Amino acid sequence: MSLDTEPAFNQAWVGVARGPLSAPVLGRVVGMLAARADCPIDRLDDALLVADAVAAKAGSFSDDGHIRVQVVARLGSVELHVGPLSDGGADGLIASAALPGVGNVLERVADELEPRGSEDEEYLLIRLEFDTHRPSTPDRMESDVT
Amino acid sequence: MADDGSDGAVPSTSEGVTATPDLELKLPARAENVAVIRHAFGGFAEALTVDEQTLADIKLAVTEACTNVVIHAYEDGQEGDLEVDASFDESRLTVVIRDNGRGIVPRPDSPGLGLGLPLIATLAESLELGKDHGDNTEVRMTFRLDEERDPQ
Numbered sequence: 001m002s003l004d005t006e007p008a009f010n011q012a013w014v015g016v017a018r019g020p021l022s023a024p025v026l027g028r029v030v031g032m033l034a035a036r037a038d039c040p041i042d043r044l045d046d047a048l049l050v051a052d053a054v055a056a057k058a059g060s061f062s063d064d065g066h067i068r069v070q071v072v073a074r075l076g077s078v079e080l081h082v083g084p085l086s087d088g089g090a091d092g093l094i095a096s097a098a099l100p101g102v103g104n105v106l107e108r109v110a111d112e113l114e115p116r117g118s119e120d121e122e123y124l125l126i127r128l129e130f131d132t133h134r135p136s137t138p139d140r141m142e143s144d145v146t
Numbered sequence: 147m148a149d150d151g152s153d154g155a156v157p158s159t160s161e162g163v164t165a166t167p168d169l170e171l172k173l174p175a176r177a178e179n180v181a182v183i184r185h186a187f188g189g190f191a192e193a194l195t196v197d198e199q200t201l202a203d204i205k206l207a208v209t210e211a212c213t214n215v216v217i218h219a220y221e222d223g224q225e226g227d228l229e230v231d232a233s234f235d236e237s238r239l240t241v242v243i244r245d246n247g248r249g250i251v252p253r254p255d256s257p258g259l260g261l262g263l264p265l266i267a268t269l270a271e272s273l274e275l276g277k278d279h280g281d282n283t284e285v286r287m288t289f290r291l292d293e294e295r296d297p298q
Binding site for chain 1: 166167168169170171172173174176178179181182185186188189190192193194
């Protein structure tokens, strides 16, 4: 089954109007949905990095400065649908995630990074995939050793 | 990465509650998502530098209202959304919990003790129950952010 057809088992829509509020809120929502999707700790860290990058930059690429993100948790992946963004905003948001000496955070961390949408509304899809077979919860770790 | 053009401080509006909320959350109305909203609200209130007691009151009241939606708003097996909006100014935080379920009606078979709304009324400065323009059920609560508290 491809990831595109994997049903979402949880999702959240987050809208934040003021920049300083976005990182603490978006990071928590992404973190909790990813953790519940059995995201291993290394990819959870990556998901939080993406959330921080989106929180820091996305407001500059929306018409009203608001940050709107749909977070979708699927079996084996977490997606962030960022937008609606202004015209060219998806590419702008990707480009803004470049850090000196590190490279582009979104390009390095995401398995899929794709501007989407119609003429009227533009979105950026950021998908992080992960292996769900690794133990990530106390229950599962306990059951693995008994 | 913190480059949102601000100095990190959260500006407040002078006109009070804004037309567009400062924070909007929408999730499926499930028990697991009450914790997500509570956690997100913790981050929101932290960014406002709310004192610990007020933050605890806000989180408890929001949790109670969201739990009410999960338990009472929708018929068994019916999927529905749980929406939370929050807006603030210098002195007040207004939180609106919204659902499109059956409304606030008496339930003789209620699994709870019926303490949720009285508890919210105690914790919040004001509490209003009603419907929005789209006929969604709303619980609207206001909290004082500038209240002097006894250190006890």
